[in-house]
Amino acid sequence: MDTDPIDTDYFLLDDRITDEDRAVQKQVRAFVDSEILPIINDYWERAEFPHELVRGFADLGIVGTTINGYGCPGLSPMAAGLIAMELGRGDGSMNTFFGVHSGLAMGSVHILGDEEQKQRWLPPMAGMEKIGAFALTEPEHGSDSVALETSARLDGDHYVINGAKRWIGNASFADIVVIWARDEADEQVKAFILEKNADGTYPDGYRADVITGKIGKRAILQADITLSNLRIPKANLLAGATSFRDATRVLTATRNSASWESVGHAMAAYEAAADHARTRVQFGKPIGSFQLVQNKLANMLAEMTAMQLMCFRVAELGQTSQLTGNMASLAKMHTAKKARWICSEARDMLGGNGLLLDRHVARHMTDMEVVSTYEGTDSIQSLLVGRDITGFSAFK
Numbered sequence: 001m002d003t004d005p006i007d008t009d010y011f012l013l014d015d016r017i018t019d020e021d022r023a024v025q026k027q028v029r030a031f032v033d034s035e036i037l038p039i040i041n042d043y044w045e046r047a048e049f050p051h052e053l054v055r056g057f058a059d060l061g062i063v064g065t066t067i068n069g070y071g072c073p074g075l076s077p078m079a080a081g082l083i084a085m086e087l088g089r090g091d092g093s094m095n096t097f098f099g100v101h102s103g104l105a106m107g108s109v110h111i112l113g114d115e116e117q118k119q120r121w122l123p124p125m126a127g128m129e130k131i132g133a134f135a136l137t138e139p140e141h142g143s144d145s146v147a148l149e150t151s152a153r154l155d156g157d158h159y160v161i162n163g164a165k166r167w168i169g170n171a172s173f174a175d176i177v178v179i180w181a182r183d184e185a186d187e188q189v190k191a192f193i194l195e196k197n198a199d200g201t202y203p204d205g206y207r208a209d210v211i212t213g214k215i216g217k218r219a220i221l222q223a224d225i226t227l228s229n230l231r232i233p234k235a236n237l238l239a240g241a242t243s244f245r246d247a248t249r250v251l252t253a254t255r256n257s258a259s260w261e262s263v264g265h266a267m268a269a270y271e272a273a274a275d276h277a278r279t280r281v282q283f284g285k286p287i288g289s290f291q292l293v294q295n296k297l298a299n300m301l302a303e304m305t306a307m308q309l310m311c312f313r314v315a316e317l318g319q320t321s322q323l324t325g326n327m328a329s330l331a332k333m334h335t336a337k338k339a340r341w342i343c344s345e346a347r348d349m350l351g352g353n354g355l356l357l358d359r360h361v362a363r364h365m366t367d368m369e370v371v372s373t374y375e376g377t378d379s380i381q382s383l384l385v386g387r388d389i390t391g392f393s394a395f396k
């Protein structure tokens with residue numbers, strides 16, 4: 001039997017990575033292989049979050065990724081992408097946990113906060129002493145989150161927040177929650193920082209109920225949030241958050257993570273399928289010797305390589321500040337679609353064994369169902385790109 005490693009870098013893209021970025025990638029892969037993979041199936045099956053991994057994330061020195069200062073590493077866009085890819089190759093739930101905290105929550109503070117707010121919140125978040133969440137999506141407003149109904153009313157030196165949020169990762173245990181609400185005074189969408197009390201409890205008016213019954217990303221706790229006359233200090237309004245366009249700025253900055261994560265899921269599924277093809281014997285010989293199996297693997301590899309090329313180019317454009325929101329949308333649309341297909345083909349190739357958690361493929365397949373939805377569904381991404389192509393908006 002062929003025991004050579006499965007090659008997932010067919011076009012030698014590793015040659016384009018700097019030594020510094022490669023070191024980060026190897027460090028994260030080692031963490032995934034030694035700390036995440038040995039335990040994640042049990043937590044995934046029980047729909048529980050592995051809190052013991054949080055310290056390990058902090059020790060990696062990658063929290064905050066591209067943010068400079070405030071205890072953050074100031075990594076390149078390429079390194080940030082490779083982190084998401086390696087975490088996705090291990091487990092999507094852990095990538096979502098990291099992305100919500102390091103990307104969406106910390107990104108909101110870094111992009112929209114004033115200097116005092118950055119100094120106040122970013123250092124403890126960089127050390128994962130305080131975990132963040134990002135509350136934008138609502139029960140009735142997902143793709144059209146611009147129409148959010150959560151309200152904020154200034155009352156003295158506090159804002160009073162009322163409304164509901166849904167699918168909010170980390171919200172049941174986060175120390176800092178970025179809550180997006182519409183200011184009644186000017187009807188503009190703004191971001192408010194909720195902090196836990198000194199005793200570790202949440203302020204009155206904040207309730208987070210973990211959503212159960214998910215078929216994917218089961219090890220990341222996502223919650224329904226109820227906000228009932230929640231009082232947040234006026235000083236906790238992010239200074240640079242003045243309209244929904246500012247929420248879009250944060251989402252655009254983090255959308256690439258979903259594309260890179262898709263590559264990671266595809267890599268894991270392809271590796272499992274190729275290994276199975278080499279070792280599974282049917283009709284007296286390895287199934288990898290059959291034409292149909294070889295055709296499947298070749299097409300999986302081709303699509304995965306195209307995804308890698310797209311993400312590498314996105315990282316390069318990000319490094320030179322040339323990346324646009326529409327470029328990010330095109331990448332997310334394409335990579336999510338192709339990763340779903342690769343995971344499905346891998347599950348099929350493994351037969352009944354593909355349904356078992358210890359083969360990992362089913363976990364990646366169902367997690368990709370989630371990736372295709374968050375950070376904008378494939379359909380919404382296509383309409384953003386379509387608007388750029390034609391000049392006509394399909395949105396109201």
